[in-house]
Amino acid sequence: MLWLLLLLPLRTLGAFEKTLGVSPDLISKYVPSKSNTWTCLDGSKTISWDDVNDDSCDCADGSDEPGTGACPNQPFYCKNEGHIGSFIPSSRVRDGLCETSCCDGSDERPGVCGNVCQEVGQAYKKKVEEEMKIRKTGAKIRSTYIAYAHKEKKRLDGVIESSAAEIAIQEKEVSRLRDIAERAESLSAAALELKQQSPLYISLITHSNALKSLQREHKKHLEREKELSNILDALRTGYNPNYQDMAVLEAVRGWEEIAGLPHINDVGKDSVSDEEAGVQEDTSSAVVETNEELDDEMWSAEELDKDLDDLLNSDYVSLLLEHDEYVQSPPEGSVLFNLASYLPDSILPQYEEFRDALTTWLVTLGVIKGETPSSTDTSRSRQALTDAENNLNSLKKEKQTAENDLKEIFNIHGYGYEGEWKKLDGTCLRTDVGDYTYEVCLFGEAKQIPKKGGSTFSLGKFASWNPSTDVKPGDESYYQKQIYNRGTRCWNGPERNVVLLLSCGTENVLNSVVELEKCEYQFTGTTPALCRPLDGSEGKDGKKSYGGKDEL
C-alpha cells in the first residue's frame, strides 16, 4: 500500500499543473486518454498529453494552453481561494504584472506575485458591504418616493372624480346657455349681418387682419434676429483667431459695435475688463431696444409685446354692437321718434298715430330702421355661453391631465413600474465645472449656465430612458441612463445633447459633467430612485468577470 500513498501526491501534483488556468466547469475535460493523448476541445486535433500546458500552442482553438498564455484569446481561470474565482485573458498570463483579479498570483511565474486574496477578499467584502449600506439607505428613501407616487395617484384619482362631477354640472349649464344664446341670435342674425356691412366695421376687420399679419411677421423677425444674434455671439466668442480672417474679424467687430459689447480679446484680460463683462450682461438686453423718442400715443416695444395680443383678441362683433349704442344715444333715435316731446299735448295722440303709420311705412320702404331686439343682449348671452364653455374645457383639460399623469406614474417608460421617479419630476440637479454651472431638471431640461455672464444654452430636453436596444425597458440598466436632446445648436455643429448616467446613491446629486465630444455631454449622478431593495439573490457577485474588470 505504501506505493499508493507515494504515488497519489505525485499524480495530483501532475494533474494540477496540467489543469492550471482551467475553469471548474471544464476541469473534467483535462484528463489524458489511455494512450496519454489529449484532444483539443474543438476536436480538431489530438496531441500528446505532454503538449498540454507546455507553453507552446498546438490546438487551433488554443485549448491546449489554458495556463501558459502561449495561445492568444484564451481565458485563464484564477482560483483565488479565499476570494472569488475569476478569468483573465491569456494576454495577461506571464506578463510580469500582478492582477488584482488574479489575486492568487497563479498567472505569473513562481515568485513574481504573492497570494493577496486574503486582503483583496477583505477589501472586496468591505466595498460590497459599503455598497449594500448605501443601497439600504437609498432603498428606504426610494420607498418614500413610491409612497409619494401612490399618494399622488390618490390625489389624481380625486381630481379626476371631482372634475368629472363638475363637468357634468357644467355641461348642463352650457346647454342651457346655448339655448338662450341661440334664441337671441336667431332674432338678431339678420340685423347683425346688416351692421357688419358697415364700412367702419369692415375697415376695422381689415386693420385687425393687417395688424395680426404684421405681428406675425414681427415675431418672425424677432426670432430671426435672436437667432442671428446667437450666431454672432457664438462667432464672437468662438471664432478661431487663426489666420486672421478679415471677413470674420470685421463681422465680429461690427457685431460688437451694434450690440455694444467690448471686444472679445479684451474680455477677462484684466480686472477692468471684468467690469466690462458685467456691463456686457446689461447691454445685451439693450440690443433689441431702440433709443428713439416715442410720440405720446405711440406704443413702446414693451407695450407692443404685452398688450397687442389683448387688442387683437377683442370681440369685434361686441364692439360693433357697443358702437351702436354710442352712435344712437345722444339724439336717441331720429328727430322723428322724439318729436313728440316738442309737441303740445293736445295734438299728441294724432301725431303718434301718424308717426306710427309713417314709420311703419318708412321701415317697410327701408328708409329708416325700426327698433330691433337689443343686440347687446345677444352678445351677452353669447359671452355667457363662451365663458361656460371655456370653463367646461378647462375642467376637461384638468381631468385629462390628471388622467395622463396617472398613466405616467406607473408606466415603465415614464416614472417607472413602481412610480419611484414621480417624486423627482422637475427636481433640478446642479454642479459647477470650470466657468459654467450645469443643471439638469429631471424629465425637463438640461442647461449650461455661464458663471461670468453670457448666454445660457439648453443642452436638451428629456427624450427617453436608455434607448439602447440591448436594454430591456424596466430593467435597472434602463433607468441608469437618460437622454436629453435637441438642445441649442452648436455654432456650425450638431444640437447639444446630454447622456445622464445615474447610479444608486443616498442623495440626488450631479457628480460630473464632461464634454467627451464637441456638444456631446455626459453627466453622471446618483439618486435613491435607483436603489432597489436588497432581496437575497443580489449582493453576491457570482458573475464571471472576464475582460479585466478589477474586483476592486
Added chain:
Amino acid sequence: MRSVALFGAIAALLALPEAFAVKSHDFKTCSQSGFCRRGRALAARAQEAQSSWKSPYSVDPTSISVSPENATAKAAVKSSLYPEIKFGLELRIHDDGVVRVLMDEVDGLRKRYDEAASWALVSEPTLSKGIRWAVGKKELRATFGKTNDIEIVLQYEPLLVRLRRGGEDQIVLNGRGLLHMEHFRTQTLKETVEEVASDENAEGQEVLQTENVRAWFEGDSEDDYWEEKFSSWTDSKPKGPESLSLDITFPNHGTVYGIPQHATNLSLPSTTGDSPSYSDPFRLYNADVFEYLASSPMSLYGSIPVMHAHSADSTVGIFNAVGSETWIDISYPSKKSTQTHWISESGIMDVFLLPGPTPEDIFAQYARLTGTTALPPHWSLGYHQCRWNYVSSDDVRTVQRRFDEEDMPVDVFWLDIEYAQDHKYFIWDHKTFPDPVEMTNDVAATGRKMVVIVDPHLKRTSDYPIYQEASDLDVLVKPKSGEGEYEGWCWSGSSSWIDHFNPASWDWWVSKFKTSQIDTGFSWTESTEDVHIWNDMNEPSIFNGPEITMPKDTIHYGGWEHRDVHNINGMLFHNNTAQAVRLRSEIPKRPFVLTRSFYAGSQRISAMWTGDNLGTWDHMAVGIKMVLANGIAGMAFAGSDVGGFFGNPEPEMLVRWYQVGIFSPFFRAHAHIDTKRREPFLLDEPYESIIRDLLRLRYTMLPIWYTAFRENSISGMPIVRPHYVMFPQDTAGFDIDDQFFIGSSGILVKPVTEKEKTEATVYLAEDQVYYDYFNQYAYRGASKGKYITVTAELHQIPVFIRGGSILPTRERPRRSSPLMKLDPFTLRVALSKTGTARGELYLDDGITYSHQQGELVWREFVAEKPKKKTVRISSRDLASQNPGKAVDGVVLAEYDPKNAFAKEIEEVRVEKIVVLGLNSKPSAVKLESGADLKWEFVPGVAASEKKEGTASVLTIKDPKVLITTDWAILIS
C-alpha cells in the same frame, strides 16, 4: 469646455468635407516673394539669352591657395557686375569623398548668416588627407575617392564647379549661370535716381548706362529690395537684398528625390520646363498650413534641403545647408538629366556634394554629416493613442480601461493642449486634471507612458512662471527694434517665444522638466519620468503673423533676423526639449519628443509626423509618400496621423488607415476636437476585430522594427525603404512610392489606400520568390520586374516576405510592449529560390543608454544548405564579431555575450520556427547537438520551383533553443 465655442470655425469645414481647402491666400506664391520673383526672372532671362548667357562670376586664378594637409582650396571670386565687391570661395574634401563648397561675401557691409551648418552637422566633418590639387590655367582639379575615380573641378571663368566620376559630370554648380549672391548695399533713394535720370547731363547718362549694364542679369528694377508687403504685413528688410540663387544640374541623373516636406510624389515632379507638373517651385519655409493639399509644392511644417539624384548607374546627392526661406525649381530637360535652381533669401552658400555612388553610400555620407536617428525608447515603436483632447484624468483612465477590456495593445496615451490651464503648458488645469501624477502612475502601471504637449508659445501673463522666468532671463525673441519682447497671437492668446538660439535659454529650459523641486524657479513637479513630450506649433505657428508664422524681421540671439534662421528654429526647440527629458533623471533615459517642425539634423533627437492631415483617401495615400521622402532625407522616425486629423473617417477608411499606420515607423492615431471619438474599441464588428488584429500585428513585428531602427542608427539607411533604394538599377521602380520594404527584414508592404478595393497590384522587382505573410502563398517576381494581383479585402493587407529572409516576431498579444520583454520568439524562415535565408535581431533594455556600454543582444539567423539535402538553421552572435558596428556613436572595444541585459533575458527562447518553401518533407529535424525536435510539415510549393501556390510549411514546435545563445538545427 471653452473649446466648444473656440474652434467653431473649423467645424464649418468639417460639416462639409468637399469644402476642405487650404487657405492658399495665406501663403506666398513665388510671384509674391520678392527674392523668388527675382530668382525666377533671372532664370527666365538666362533661358531667353540661351548660349549668349554667361555668368558674371569668375575666380581670380592668382588668388588660389590650396592646402593639401586639410584638403581645402580657397579662391577669390568676383562678379563683373560689381567689380568692387569681393567674394570668397572654398572647397573642402571630406574623408568620405563629400565635397563642401562654401561661398561668402568678403568684407561686405554686413555679414551673411553662416551658422546653418553648425546646427545641422552632427560634428565638424573630418577632411581627407593627401589630396593633390592641380592648379591649372583655366581650372583647379583634385582627384580622390577609394578608387580615385572622383574628381572635383573648379572652372575659373565663368565660375563653375563640377563633381565628376568616371569622367562624367555628376553634379554641376552654376552650369546654367544662375549663381547670384546679392551683396549688401546701402539704400539709394529712388527720387535721386529718377532726378538724375531726367537730368540731361552726362553724369546722368552714365548712371542710366550702369543700370543697363546690370539689367541683362539683375533686371531693371530694384524689385522688393528694401521692403516687402504681403497681405496686411510689411517686412521691413533692414538689410536689403541678400538672396542667393544657385543652379545645380545633374546631367546624368533623370530622377530626383528629397527636399521634404511636401505633399507630393517621392520622385519629385517638375516645376519648370515643358509642361511642368506644378507652376510654383518647391518651397522650403516651415509653415503651419491649415488643411494642406494632398498634392502641392507648397512648403509644410519642416524643411530638409537635401536632394538625391538617381539613375540606374549611380546616385549622387547634395545637401544645401541653408536656414532661410528657399525655393527650388526642378526641370527635366531629358529623361536622363535634371536641372534644379535653388533660390534662398539669405545666408552663405554652403553646399555639400555627396558623390554616392549607391543609395546606401548617399545615406552613409549624409549620416556622417547630420547624424542618424538615435535609437528611440522601445515603447515609442508601439501604438500611440492621441486625441485633441482627452478631457480629464478620468477620461484617460477610461480610455485605458477600454483598451484593456477589449484586449487591444497600446503603449502611449497623449494629451493635447487642453490639459493646460489657459494653454499655459506645464500648468495642469486642475478642474479636469486634479491628479496628473496619479493619472500618469495609473497609466504607467501597465508599462505605458504618457506624452504631453508643450508648445513654444508662452502666454504673456506674470502668473505663468515659464513666461515670467524667460522674460526675466531675457531669452525671448525680440521684435524688429531689437528691444523688448516680440508678441504674437497663438492658442494661449497674447504670447511670446523663447529664443532657443540663445545659449542662456538652454540650461534653463532643461531645468523646467525636472520632476523634483529646484531652487531656481519652476520645475515640473506635477509630472513623472513616464511623461514624454510633444512639441507642436514650432514652425513657429503664429496666428496673426505673416504666413501664420513669425515676422522675418524679428531678432534672435546674435542679432540675426528670423529670416536667417526660420527653418532651423523648430529644430532647436525640440532639441532642447529632448535634452531636458533625457537629463531629468539620475540615470539618463532615452527621451521621446515628437516634433512637427524639423530641419536637417532633427532626426538625431526626435520623431516627426506629417502634421494636420485630412481624413481623406488621398491624404492617406500621400502620407505614405511623405514618410518615405522624410526617410530618405534622414528623418526616419516618421508617421502620419492615423484616421486623419480633420474629419470623421468611415470605418472602412479607418481600417485601411490602421493598415498604413502599423507599417509606419511612428504609429499614432490622432483626431481634431470637432471630430467624433474614434478609438478602435468604439467600432462595430467586424471593424473592431480587424483593428485589434492590426494592432497586435504591429506588436508582433516590434522586434523587426527595433532591429531596423538599430540599423538606421548605424548606417542612416531608411527604416521604410522605397523601391529605388532596394533596387537602384531597376528603372521601372524609380517612381514607385506606394509600396515599400521595412528595413533589411525583407518585408514588402503595399497598403490599400482606395475606397472599396478588394484587390491590389504589387510590383516585384526581381526574380525571387515572395511569400504572402498571412497565407504563405508563394509569388514569383521577374528580373525585368513584374506586377502581381492579390486579393485585398478590407481585413487583408498585401504583406510579403522576400525569399531569403528570416523574421523574428513575438506572437503573444500583450497590453503594452514592455510586458513582452520575456516573451518567446517565433522565427519565420522564408527560403530564397536557392534555399537560403538570413535575418537579424537586435534587443536591448529599450529605455536607458546601457546599450552604449554593450548591454545588448544582436543576433544573426542564417538558413543555408551545407549539403544538398540538408538545411541548417543557426543563430550566431553579431555583436562579438562587429563590436564597432553594434551601437551608433560608440565603438565597443569588445562585447560580452553575458552582459547584464543578456542575462535578464537569458531564459527567452524560440518557441516556434516556421520554414517556408522546403523542397520536400524532411526525414528528420534535430538540434545539431543531437536532440530530435517535434515538427509538422504541410506540403506545398518549394522555393526552388517556378510555380506559384501555397508554399510548403515546416513548423518546428518549441525547439528549446534560446535567443541569446548560439545554436543550430538540421533539417534533412
